[in-house]
Amino acid sequence: xxxxxxxxxxxxxxxxxxxxxxxxxxxxxxxxxxxxxxxxxxxxxxxxxxxxxxxxxxxxxxxxxxxxxxxxxxxxxxxxxxxxxxxxxxxxxxxxxxxxxxxxxxxxxxxxxxxxxxxxxxxxxxxxxxxxxxxxxxxxxxxxxxxxxxxxxxxxxxxxxxxxxxxxxxxxxxxxxxxxxxxxxxxxxxxxxxxxxxxxxxxxxxxxxxxxxxxxxxxxxxxxx
Numbered sequence: 001x002x003x004x005x006x007x008x009x010x011x012x013x014x015x016x017x018x019x020x021x022x023x024x025x026x027x028x029x030x031x032x033x034x035x036x037x038x039x040x041x042x043x044x045x046x047x048x049x050x051x052x053x054x055x056x057x058x059x060x061x062x063x064x065x066x067x068x069x070x071x072x073x074x075x076x077x078x079x080x081x082x083x084x085x086x087x088x089x090x091x092x093x094x095x096x097x098x099x100x101x102x103x104x105x106x107x108x109x110x111x112x113x114x115x116x117x118x119x120x121x122x123x124x125x126x127x128x129x130x131x132x133x134x135x136x137x138x139x140x141x142x143x144x145x146x147x148x149x150x151x152x153x154x155x156x157x158x159x160x161x162x163x164x165x166x167x168x169x170x171x172x173x174x175x176x177x178x179x180x181x182x183x184x185x186x187x188x189x190x191x192x193x194x195x196x197x198x199x200x201x202x203x204x205x206x207x208x209x210x211x212x213x214x215x216x217x218x219x220x221x222x223x224x225x
C-alpha cells in the first residue's frame with residue numbers, strides 16, 4: 001500500500017475490478033445504496049474474490065437506520081460467518097441506541113462474531129447525539145481498524161472541525177475520511193494527520209453507474225501527491 005489508504009465502495013465485480021485497476025487499496029462491499037449501504041450477498045463477495053485481489057471490508061447493516069433489533073443482530077451474526085467463508089477480509093458496522101449513544105452491546109456482539117478479523121465503525125458515529133462522546137466510546141473497542149467518518153451527518157465539508165479535534169486527540173490514525181469527501185479536503189485532512197480516505201459517488205456518475213477506473217486513478221494520484 002502507498003502512503004495513504006484509498007478505499008472504494010463496490011457493489012459488484014465490475015466495480016471491484018475497476019477500483020483495483022485504478023489503484024485502490026481496499027474495497028467496501030455493500031448492497032442497496034438507496035439505503036446508504038446494506039449487507040451484500042455472500043455470492044457477491046465470493047465472485048469478487050475470484051476476480052480481484054483487494055481486501056474486502058464487507059458491510060453488516062440490516063436497515064437504513066443506525067439501530068439494530070435482536071432478530072436483525074442474529075441475522076448479521078450469521079451473515080458474518082457466511083461472508084467470512086466467502087472471502088471477506090473484515091467488516092463494517094456500528095450501532096446507536098434509541099437515545100443516539102453508541103450501542104456498545106450490539107457493536108461488541110458483532111466484534112465477537114467477526115473476530116479475529118478487523119472492522120470499521122461506520123458513519124453511525126457522525127449521527128450520534130454527542131459526536132465527541134461517540135468517538136470516545138468507539139476508539140478503544142477491540143480489533144478496530146478504522147472509523148469511517150465525515151465528522152458530521154452533512155458531510156466532510158461540515159465535519160472538518162470534528163475531524164481535526166479527533167486527530168488532535170490522537171485518533172488521526174483511526175480516521176478514514178468519507179461522506180461527501182471532495183478533492184479540496186484532502187490536503188487539509190493530510191495536515192491533520194489523516195491517512196485513509198473513502199470514496200463512492202465521487203468515482204462514478206451515479207449509484208446506477210459503475211465505478212470508473214480513471215476517476216479512481218485521479219484520487220490515487222491526489223492522495224500520492
